[in-house]
Amino acid sequence: MGYARPWATIILTSALSACGGSADTGSGGAGTAPPTISTLNVALDSSSPTTEVSEGSKATYSFSATYTGTPSGAVVPDIQIDGGRFLLANAPTASGANGYQVKLTNADFLPGGSTTNAVTFRLCTDASCTTVYPGSTKTFSVNLNVKLKDWATFQRDAAHTAYVAVKYNAANFRPTPVWSVPSEGSAPSAVAACQGSVFANFQQGGTTSSHSFTRAFASASGVQQWSYDLGQVGFNVSAPSCATAA
Template identity: 35%
Template sequence: MLMRIGASVIVMAMCVTACSGGGGSSPTPTPTPTTTIAATISPESQAATATENNSEASFSFEATRTGSAPGAVVADVQYDSKILMLDGLITQTGNVYKASFKSAKGLGGGKFTGKVTFRLCQETACANVYPNTTREFSYTLDVPLDDWVTQQRNASHNGYVHATLNAASFKKAWEWNAQFTERLSTAATKADSLFVTRHDVDGTVAVHALSTADGSARWSYSFGRIHYGASSPAVSGNQVYVATMVTSSGNNKIEVIDSASGRYLRSMEFASQWSNFSPPTPYGSDVHFASGYYGGVAYNFVAETGNLRWTTNGGGYSIWDGMTPAVDDKYVYFYGGETLDVFDRATGAQVKRTTNPHFVWGGYSYYGGPILGANGNLVVYAGSGTGGIQQWSHPLLSFAAVQGTVNWKSQDAYVTTPALANGVIYVARNGPQRLDALNETTGAVLWSWNPPSSLEKFIGNLVATDNMVFASTDQKLYAISIGNGAPAILWEADTPGLISVSSDFKLLVAVRGPNLAPTSRLVAYSLR
């Protein structure tokens, strides 16, 4: 939308004097006023950077008027109001006009470019523009995406990327193939680096840092042979966190590695047995984790020192591993299967415990975390043994966590790790194969999409943006349109797997083969 604003009206009056004398001579003709007005602008361009959650940035320029005009002079600006808004009125000091702008707050990630047209007019409607006064100011606003910090991107575990993407721009950027690798984890990201956990066929586990730009190696750190498992990385500040398990005991470790150098920093100990893990959940100055020798234990570590801030027990012991808490400014949300616990983030004191009346046991693992939505609502699977890697199917549940009530249970059972964006939950099921969009408030199905082949099975996690959702089957990776019209395939690739998105708009895929078979491939696609 093009916006035009007129301001700063100045009237230039000509003073004309008629002279008379004797002898009845004719009056001297009044000279025709000459228009000499012109304008220059400084600076002619500006660039700014903002953040995905607050894309507001400032731009300004000054226009200097020279010469004169016989009538009114009105300063006018035209700009795209979907991107910019005037920050106050156009001001005038002498012959200098100043225009200040702010970018809109809700733009999301992306690169936004445009021009502001400045001109001097004879009237507010600007039907008549003075020659030599139209000037252009160019702006560039770069809004990088937030880092992919932990399970499903953030401490809310919502898998939401606030950006509008153009599928026509998608292209493969690079591929990293780790020889002798059994499997690769979902990647975490910080700025232009990604971090991935690598499990080799001989049991050796290492974390690798790569460039998101070209996949080149930056560093690697080996944990040695780990016979049980290690989590995907989490990253916050200058630290990378990987939960590892060497043996069933009370002193397994979250290893902490410097994100820039790959240098070992410290370990944080926890209890577990026979476990595989989702990544820890960093939040502020804390690192939160779920484990326990028989499951059901919430841990809060001090990120800077690794000291244990508090630990407390949840009410359910049917989930031993794979769950990671959700966290916000006040609370830690801990799902134990039979119960959902809310703990005070600062002290660990229990705020609320809600019984899950629909729990169905499907194994000791969960592979995911509670999804924190609007108004303190929490979305979880009703049972264990699911979350995109294991293929048990369970309904979704929505809890009003602090109030201690169940909002709804989905009509169908699902298998993938959901994404939640703008009041809609995206999740997929098999038998029949179908991706559903659920209303976050009611759980009702808003629309559904079926993959092209009935032989395809949904796997892994979903990632939602403002105009599309990424979903994998065991054969393809898809970008499906959301919003107006029926859902449709916008883009597809032959690299299904576990997905994340970096701040420089790379879609990162830890590729999985048929029947969820892990591979040694990490593939990156440029999303712009």
């Protein structure tokens, strides 16, 4: 009786080993190896270009991508663009057996100024890009400068449209510097704005003997930059206009 328990233990262990019970914790068979994704090395013909566009206009920027390596399945190009200032002009087009042409264009109604926009190109195994080919992800920057026209005269320009092809977020607006009108009865006209300065005409008094002045203010600080005496101009003084030197 003293040997019965060790012998039973040996028999049970051998039986489990023969059935593979202790080695398989899954479905009862050998595990399935994950699919092998091949490496595709991508090269771009782009560095970090600078594109300039006038207000309300369109500009395009194109680049090409080629890869080396043997795909282990389908190959789908995917482009990601940060910043919201650029978008795809059209879907990437195939170029040869292992290349793609990509064309970008700027979005509409962009605020003025310069920005740096990151562009990422990669190759995926499907349209949803659940799996990215190793070696295929490349990122570069496109610098965009949007130039706005001056508010050069009353209602902005000679067409009197007062239209600006820009869309701003109202939540980002902040109070601007304020210049207090002198207490001697100066009546300001409408304004013009060019290259960081705001211009207005001021009529002092309100009689034919009163003087009028053109004054310039720094748009960033509200500080008066200069004043010019227009002399006697009657009861009505119109708004000034300005122009930026070419």
